[in-house]
Amino acid sequence: xxxxxxxxxxxxxxxxxxxxxxxxxxxxxxxxxxxxxxxxxxxxxxxxxxxxxxxxxxxxxxxxxxxxxxxxxxxxxxxxxxxxxxxxxxxxxxxxxxxxxxxxxxxxxxxxxxxxxxxxxxxxxxxxxxxxxxxxxxxxxxxxxxxxxxxxxxxxxxxxxxxxxxxxxxxxxxxxxxxxxxxxxxxxxxxxxxxxxxxxxxxxxxxxxxxxxxxxxxxxxxxxxxxxxxxxxxxxxxxxxxxxxxxxxxxxxxxxxxxxxxxxxxxxxxxxxxxxxxxxxxxxxxxxxxxxxxxxxxxxxxxxxxxxxxxxxxxxxxxxxxxxxxxxxxxxx
Amino acid sequence: xxxxxxxxxxxxxxxxxxxxxxxxxxxxxxxxxxxxxxxxxxxxxxxxxxxxxxxxxxxxxxxxxxxxxxxxxxxxxxxxxxxxxxxxxxxxxxxxxxxxxxxxxxxxxxxxxxxxxxxxxxxxxxxxxxxxxxxxx
Numbered sequence: 001x002x003x004x005x006x007x008x009x010x011x012x013x014x015x016x017x018x019x020x021x022x023x024x025x026x027x028x029x030x031x032x033x034x035x036x037x038x039x040x041x042x043x044x045x046x047x048x049x050x051x052x053x054x055x056x057x058x059x060x061x062x063x064x065x066x067x068x069x070x071x072x073x074x075x076x077x078x079x080x081x082x083x084x085x086x087x088x089x090x091x092x093x094x095x096x097x098x099x100x101x102x103x104x105x106x107x108x109x110x111x112x113x114x115x116x117x118x119x120x121x122x123x124x125x126x127x128x129x130x131x132x133x134x135x136x137x138x139x140x141x142x143x144x145x146x147x148x149x150x151x152x153x154x155x156x157x158x159x160x161x162x163x164x165x166x167x168x169x170x171x172x173x174x175x176x177x178x179x180x181x182x183x184x185x186x187x188x189x190x191x192x193x194x195x196x197x198x199x200x201x202x203x204x205x206x207x208x209x210x211x212x213x214x215x216x217x218x219x220x221x222x223x224x225x226x227x228x229x230x231x232x233x234x235x236x237x238x239x240x241x242x243x244x245x246x247x248x249x250x251x252x253x254x255x256x257x258x259x260x261x262x263x264x265x266x267x268x269x270x271x272x273x274x275x276x277x278x279x280x281x282x283x284x285x286x287x288x289x290x291x292x293x294x295x296x297x298x299x300x301x302x303x304x305x306x307x308x309x310x311x312x313x314x315x316x317x318x319x320x321x322x323x324x325x326x327x328x329x330x331x332x333x
Numbered sequence: 334x335x336x337x338x339x340x341x342x343x344x345x346x347x348x349x350x351x352x353x354x355x356x357x358x359x360x361x362x363x364x365x366x367x368x369x370x371x372x373x374x375x376x377x378x379x380x381x382x383x384x385x386x387x388x389x390x391x392x393x394x395x396x397x398x399x400x401x402x403x404x405x406x407x408x409x410x411x412x413x414x415x416x417x418x419x420x421x422x423x424x425x426x427x428x429x430x431x432x433x434x435x436x437x438x439x440x441x442x443x444x445x446x447x448x449x450x451x452x453x454x455x456x457x458x459x460x461x462x463x464x465x466x467x468x469x470x
Contacts, residue, residue, distance in 0.1 A: 012356040012358060147370075241380045277364070295376035
């Protein structure tokens with residue numbers, strides 16, 4: 001059975017894309033930038049002690065699940081979120097929801113999603129997708145990163161939902177159950193901006209927000225002293241991947257946020273937001289320059305202090321830019 | 334990023350095209366946003382290529398160590414499945430210290446069929462394949 005009126009949309013980012021499609025299906029008009037902005041998706045964090053294969057973690061977005069939860073709450077949508085103790089229970093609950101013609105969002109690991117090209121299939125456990133039908137043993141999948149809808153055998157989906165490691169999805173599934181009276185759109189937009197400014201400016205130092213960018217800059221500058229050139233190259237390679245590769249819309253979500261500010265200008269009838277959007281675009285471009293420089297340093301592999309120092313300086317400048325930007329953004333709302 | 338500057342660099346890894354046509358948010362000449370598609374960008378492709386080079390090297394080194402009798406086949410399949418110790422422990426349902434022990438050939442030899450089956454199912458292979466590593470896999 002297939003939910004025919006479900007609309008697949010390719011998006012820049014998996015969670016804002018899933019949020020967009022599920023809420024639109026429930027009758028809530030939305031765009032991806034609005035979902036991302038109201039959901040306060042923009043963030044920065046560098047956690048040197050949370051390592052995957054020895055590489056410290058860097059993120060440009062808020063933690064998994066936050067965007068969907070926040071956007072739904074702001075717009076008055078009641079949601080149901082469930083985790084499960086066993087794969088059987090999780091798959092049964094999915095089938096029941098689909099029987100009720102409810103498209104279902106799920107947290108999965110990319111490792112088991114065989115419609116991804118092989119080189120993409122890492123143990124990345126915070127990937128979101130939607131199931132909107134089942135035919136025989138196959139689920140119809142709307143994966144926001146993909147151009148078109150795909151199919152996935154039940155066994156693979158079950159494994160993807162019960163991936164182990166960090167963060168373990170534990171079969172997590174979620175969907176809207178009821179729409180209601182939420183905040184007016186302009187209030188939700190302003191509230192989302194407040195939240196992002198809070199995250200970027202007021203998160204406890206040193207790991208998060210603009211402080212986190214500065215912190216990463218200091219770390220990067222010291223990589224050649226602390227580790228082998230090869231390991232240092234892998235560490236900055238990971239930053240590039242988190243920033244560009246994993247579906248950020250470019251520039252570590254900064255372009256997506258700039259697009260949100262542009263939509264906000266219309267919704268709030270505030271011309272100054274168009275200027276703020278341009279500024280955010282420039283910050284995104286600066287992040288792209290950083291990635292470009294980092295790729296050159298990575299390719300060079302000489303592990304020279306000078307070049308890593310330059311990358312550190314670029315991050316320090318980005319921290320200054322974002323601190324200044326979000327300070328002014330906060331004052332303006 | 335201006336729409337005219339969008340890179341379309343194919344992601345060639347292991348000699349195969351691994352590109353995904355992704356959505357990027359780009360501006361026109363007036364700074365107005367729209368979405369476009371990108372096949373990839375050299376900077377990110379290079380980062381992914383490097384990550385795979387590291388993985389491939391680790392797999393090759395581990396394979397040799399298994400053949401030399403320094404490590405058990407579990408070590409090889411762990412690398413091959415891009416897992417680290419905590420991840421494998423999670424999938425196989427053993428404590429980390431036990432998995433660590435099972436990476437040693439001596440402990441591996443004493444593993445029961447049931448325990449071997451648990452590992453084999455995680456690696457998506459048969460118990461025979463896991464046990465007879467010297468055979469062409």
